[in-house]
Amino acid sequence: MSSKQGYDPSKYPPVAVTVDIVLLTIRDDSLEALLVRRGQEPFKGSYALPGGFVRPDETLADAAARELEEETGARGMHLEQLGTYGDPGRDPRMRVVSAAYLALIPNPPEVTGGSDAEVAEWVPIATFLDASLPESPSLLAFDHRKILRDGVERARAKLEYSGLATAFCGTEFTVGELRRVYEIVWGVDLDARNFHRKVTGTLGFLEPTGEMTTRGGGRPAQLFRRGATQTLNPPILRPTPSVV
Amino acid sequence: MSSKQGYDPSKYPPVAVTVDIVLLTIRDDSLEALLVRRGQEPFKGSYALPGGFVRPDETLADAAARELEEETGARGMHLEQLGTYGDPGRDPRMRVVSAAYLALIPNPPEVTGGSDAEVAEWVPIATFLDASLPESPSLLAFDHRKILRDGVERARAKLEYSGLATAFCGTEFTVGELRRVYEIVWGVDLDARNFHRKVTGTLGFLEPTGEMTTRGGGRPAQLFRRGATQTLNPPILRPTPSVV
DNA sequence: CCAAAAGTGTTGCTTTTACACCCATGA
DNA sequence: TCATGGGTGTAAAAGCAACACTTTTGG
Known part of the structure; x- marks a missing residue:
């Protein structure tokens, strides 16, 4: 932070800080992730990782835990930071820096119709990460395929x-x-x-x-x-x- | 990102996004980190990790590489993301979310008087991380002791x-x-x-x-x-x- | 009875560890 | 000559992989 001479926020263009969550579970002998179907542009109709804005008074981990509870109703599951994704242009609307979290949950709750407008769904990770699959940009929104892959790889390595x-x-x-x-x-x-x-x-x-x-x-x-x-x-x- | 209904930035208080860098090297048979002496409040006189704002058009990694070059004159060294630190209140001036990077360099350049106003210095990590040391908040600014510790632990584990x-x-x-x-x-x-x-x-x-x-x-x-x-x-x- | 999953024993192989020993240089 | 670091050999110990075998349930 050596070069922060001033703190006038207007000198810097707006940046949104969000959390995105790779929530994994095991259902029917299959590794699955919780994803939401986007109901609006951009990437309308694609899957996306659940997540949302970080509020002014909460930590990044708190934001992730809150979003998780909104989406699943569950609390207290394993939660760890995965990494942060902030390339300019990763969200076409504005600069969005997103802290990704990896969460694991046993006995997945049936989620259809959480508190959010969009519908959450358990999807086998092979749907997105099979090596044979072509890069299908319309399947997972933003850079969420990369985030999902990083989350799965983290889980595999930590076992x-x-x-x-x-x-x-x-x-x-x-x-x-x-x-x-x-x-x-x-x-x-x-x-x-x-x-x-x-x-x-x-x-x-x-x-x-x-x-x-x-x-x-x-x-x-x-x-x-x-x-x-x-x-x-x-x-x-x-x-x-x-x-x- | 399921709950981003709108993108009016004024709805959210300003957040600054920065990078902080744990740059490690080996000098005189000792593991050392590059730190800067803060010349202004808060934490005036304390050491801090080098870093700075992320510019609108650059990736987080680009920002880290740019700050590194400004501070050391060197390029192309090992650089990896360490984690992101964004607790409210970690910087008393405003909400600052900082992506921390771990960098390693051989043959440390003698840095005294980089392009920045503050003076960069190689400091043995034992100065800050010895278990016997009391938590001295005035020694390393902000939450930089935790970041430094995480960086050293990452390096140790990856060896x-x-x-x-x-x-x-x-x-x-x-x-x-x-x-x-x-x-x-x-x-x-x-x-x-x-x-x-x-x-x-x-x-x-x-x-x-x-x-x-x-x-x-x-x-x-x-x-x-x-x-x-x-x-x-x-x-x-x-x-x-x-x-x- | 059989199938299925839990759990123990054993054997051969690889890897690790500790250390004896020799090699090639500079002073 | 000695000190210093480079490099090989070797044997005991530990860890791993493969698999035979027994145990205890449900159907």
């Missing part, structure tokens, strides 16, 4: 060395359910036995509840909560994916 | 699995010089022999120039350039540091 995957599960979950998260987000098959050893062997990573469940079928499984240790060292290595 | 360390070296460097980067940034001692095997064994990570040098003293060492492979898999594990 390796952190407890992020538990953010896709309810408060109590089985090792098998946690493994399904890895398999779906990475698009790979993992060896159930080695995975089990890995996560239960990392001290403090999973906290046993003492309860059992048979909700997955088969032999009853222990229920766990996320433990205090949220770093996996050594990490779970991501195999080369069979599917993108 | 593990990427070729980022080469950004601290000139275009040609020896394995020993590269290892010194790791040791200084992490504050640990590494086994020179195992390190050598690791980096030379990762195919494509280092590209031999065919040249030798004796500039470190001792037996002549091969000179390398950074190779095409910029991911280390498996990573170099960071030992628990002996010094912060």
Whole structure:
């Protein structure tokens, strides 16, 4: 900030500051994102990430949490900053600098008709990110395809060395359910036995509840909560994916 | 952006968008950051990260690169976005949303008297980040201590699995010089022999120039350039540091 | 009974770590 | 000659991958 000699805002053209949210969940064994259908120009009819203006009195993270609650009714899910996208011209109307946030939610709420005029919808991320797909600018508005891709990549990378995957599960979950998260987000098959050893062997990573469940079928499984240790060292290595 | 019904800027109070830069280098076996002494209120006399306003026609990254060149005269060094800091009240004068960038430079230029009014200076990061240090709000202006800490942590983390360390070296460097980067940034001692095997064994990570040098003293060492492979898999594990 | 998922044991392989040892230079 | 850093060898330990096998439920 060394060169801020004056603070007359009229010297600088107006800039809008917004948040955009990559909200991911797992539905029907598929990694999906919450998107809204735009009801007006520009990009009318395209999907867009949910988001909105940052209010004068709130932090960027607060703005993201507020938008999330407006859109889903849910609070307290995992939320982290992803990056900021501010190229001139990314919004044709005016200069918009947008802080993107990555959010993860378990048990996705059915959203059709949030508080917003536009309709929110869960869409499989493969709809937009398949490598075979041509760049279809009319499908995702603005630079939101890039933001979505960055969000998915962040989530994939963090599964390796952190407890992020538990953010896709309810408060109590089985090792098998946690493994399904890895398999779906990475698009790979993992060896159930080695995975089990890995996560239960990392001290403090999973906290046993003492309860059992048979909700997955088969032999009853222990229920766990996320433990205090949220770093996996050594990490779970991501195999080369069979599917993108 | 679902709730942007209108785009009348007057509906929203003015927001300034700036970039702040965590520029790191290695000088005298010490990890140092480029900081400026503030010549005016607020935080007059404190250190601050270099930075400035984003111009209407430039991207955030362009703004960061421009500020870097103004401050150091150097171009083309490593530059990546670190995160965005926008809490209300972080700047007492007005709402300022700042995109922070991490930059790394080898062979630090002597900076005293850049194009700016304020004086730039290389300062060891331990001056600000030592765990033993009390929170001294008058030392680093605004929330710049947090930004600096985030930048250093990003650099430390990325050494593990990427070729980022080469950004601290000139275009040609020896394995020993590269290892010194790791040791200084992490504050640990590494086994020179195992390190050598690791980096030379990762195919494509280092590209031999065919040249030798004796500039470190001792037996002549091969000179390398950074190779095409910029991911280390498996990573170099960071030992628990002996010094912060 | 069978199918399905949980969980344990074992084996061979790769990687890491620690350290002995030799090499090539400058002083 | 010695000190200094470069580089190879090697063996023990740790970690990983593959898979045989047992356990406990539901249907």
